[in-house]
Amino acid sequence: MKSCWIIYNGSLTSDKFRDQAELMKEAAERAGVQAFIKKNYEVLMNLHEELASPPHFVVFLDKDILLATYLKNAGIAVFNDPVVIETCDNKAKQYIQLATHNIPMPETIIAPKVYPNFTIEGSGYYEKVLETLGLPLIIKEGHGSFGMKVYLIETEKDFFEKVDALRGVDYVFQQFIATSRGRDIRVNIVGGEVVAAMHRSSQTDFRANITNGGVATVIELTKEQQTIAIRAAEAVGAEFAGVDLLFGENEQPLVCEVNAAAHIRNIYTVTGINVADRMIAYILRKLS
Template identity: 45%
Template structure:
C-alpha cells in the first residue's frame, strides 16, 4: 500500500527557504510513488479540551501515514505524535537540536568530542550574572572565547570575544537569554564541515570556509566545496545524530587541533539545497527512502 505524507513548514517566516525544503521533499516523495501535501504550521491549529485533542483545520482531512516536519514548532509536532502519527524528525529530536545547550549535554553524556563548554546560569532579565561565574569561565577557557546563545540559526547568535571587557559587554547584552561560554577552537577558524546523515549513513558532505569570519556558515558569506570525510568524521556525525535521537540531520564538525573532529552543531532540519548545489547529491531522495522504509508499527 502506498504511503501518504504531510510536509509541514513554518508559514510565518519571510522568504522561500523553508518552502523550498518542503518542495524538495515532496518531489523526492513523488519520485518514490508517495503522495504528499505541503501544509503551513499555522494551518494546523492544535486544539485541547476535556476529552479532546485534535487539529482544527484538519478535521476534514484524512490523517497521513507519516509527517516530515520541516519546522521548529515543537508543540505542533508533539500534538501530531499524540494523535498517533509518525513524525520525522520527532518532537524530541527537534527540541534537542533547537536548544544547543541540550545538544551539548546529550553529546557529553554520550561521550562524544565537543569543545569545552560552560553553561551560563539562568538569569532573568531583571537580574545580572555574578562576576564569579565570568571569572570561572575566563579561568577555564581563556581568550579568545566563544559565546553562544542556546537558540539561534545560521551562526547569527554565535560571538567571538577577545577580552574581559568584550565578554562583560556581551554577557550584559544577553541578559535574560540562555547562553554558554565555549572554548574557541583556533584550528577550525573560518572553516568547518557539514555532513548530511540519514539513518546510519553519511550521504553527502561539504567543507565550508570563510576568509574574514571565524564562522564558516554559507549564509554568513562562507564558501563551500564537496568534501570526503574520514571514517572517524563519518562515525562521529552518525553518533551525534543518534545522540539526539534524530532520524536524519546535518551535522557540523570542527577541525580539532589534533586533526580529530569535534561536534559543533546538529541541525534536525538542515537545508539541503546548498548541499545539492555543492555536491550534486539530493539528500531529499535519501530522506524519503529512509522514511518509506520504516515499519508501519514504529
C-alpha cells in the same frame, strides 16, 4: 497510496524554507507518496476536535515543537521525532546530551539562568568562566541558526556586555577552536548513515555558514569524521541530521552542533546528492 505532510514555518519569509519543503515534496512524489506542503499555522491545533484527514507521516522541517508533539500524539509518525527536534533546537540541551555520550567537542560550559536584577560583575561566576576558557572564546545562544547567534568574544569588555545582554536566554560558553577559524564540515546523516558531506570555508568570518559567506566544496570524509558525525546524530537520537564538525588540533574532528532539520539545497548543489530522496526512502522503509 501513502500520504505525507511536509511542514515548514510559514511565518519565516525567506524563500529557503519554502524551497526546502518543495525539495521534500518532489522527493516524496518521486517515491509515489502523495505529499502536501503545510505551513505550521495551517494545522489547527484544536484539542477538542479530531485532526481532519491525517497523513501517514509528517516530515517536520520546523521547530514548532508543540505542533510536532500534537501530531505525534494524534498517532502520526513524525520525522524527526519531536523530542529530538526539541533537544537539537536548544544547543545547551544538545551539548549536555552529546557530552553524556562522550562525543568529542569543544570545551563547553552551560550558562546558568539569571534574572534581570542579578549583579553579573563581581559574582565570581563569570570570572571563573574567563579563567577556565580564556579569550577569545565563543558565546552561543541556545536557539539560533545560520551562525546568527554565535559570537566570537575577544575582550573582557565584550564578554561582560554579552552576558549582560543575554540574561534570561539559554546559552553556552565554548572554547574557540582557532584551528577551525572560518572552516567546518557539514555532514548529512540519514538513519545512521552518512549520505553527503561538504567542506565550508569563509575568508571573511570565523563562521563557515554559507548564509554567512562560507563557500562550500565537496569533501571526502575520513573514517574518524564519519564515525564521530554518526555518533553525534545517534547521541541526540536524530534519524535525520546535519552535523557540523570543526577541525581541532591535528585536524581531529570535534562536533560543533547537530541540526535536526538541516537545509539540503546547498549540499545538493555542491555534491549533486539529493538528501530528500534518502530521507523519504528511509521513512518508507521504516513504515513498511
